[in-house]
Amino acid sequence: MNDAVDLADALSSFDEPWAPRTIAVLNDYDVRVVKTTGEFTRHSHPETDEFFLVLRGSLTIRMEAGDVMLGPGQLYVVPRGVPHQPVSADGAEVLLIEPSETVNTGDTPSELTAERRHV
């Protein structure tokens, strides 16, 4: 059984950018927080949509069809299979929701690939 989670507490427990932490589980989905800064790798998730909600700062999701710019309290669902590059010039804190087996770098594994980790 999950406990209640305070997003600020969870985010204060780590500093590493682009390394999501799982804070709760919803059926077979993970609820994650991530700190973003600079440019992430361009990738897609062929098997799933991906939910982004900006909690602090700003995040741009670069896509071929156009960029999506998100500030605090703004969310976007990247459709499955759509290449996207998260970019956050000034840093952001973001809530992610996606199937638990989803890997952050999707179809482009690299040194940025993060293992599934809980806070």
Place this chain on the structure above:
Amino acid sequence: MNDAVDLADALSSFDEPWAPRTIAVLNDYDVRVVKTTGEFTRHSHPETDEFFLVLRGSLTIRMEAGDVMLGPGQLYVVPRGVPHQPVSADGAEVLLIEPSETVNTGDTPSELTAERRHV
């Protein structure tokens, strides 16, 4: 394809309490916002967990094993099958995530049962 969604804009578009509005779709899940006030019906969802994130105000989720009290930036996942009664004496705005077919009153349909509605 979903658009980017501003939570404040979505919440300002309706007033009716306990009537969730779907603001985005993540695979076969709905992302919803709801305004809560007073006591909702006690119910469970035998087939799914249910995600609550308080955006404004405070929400108590009454359960037999103990109440969970949530303020802004705090989240909780009610496990599938667990009877719960959301209560919000002073009102709250809440982000919900659950499978798209999930009905707000779960296994206790009543006049509070809401149809699936988009903002």
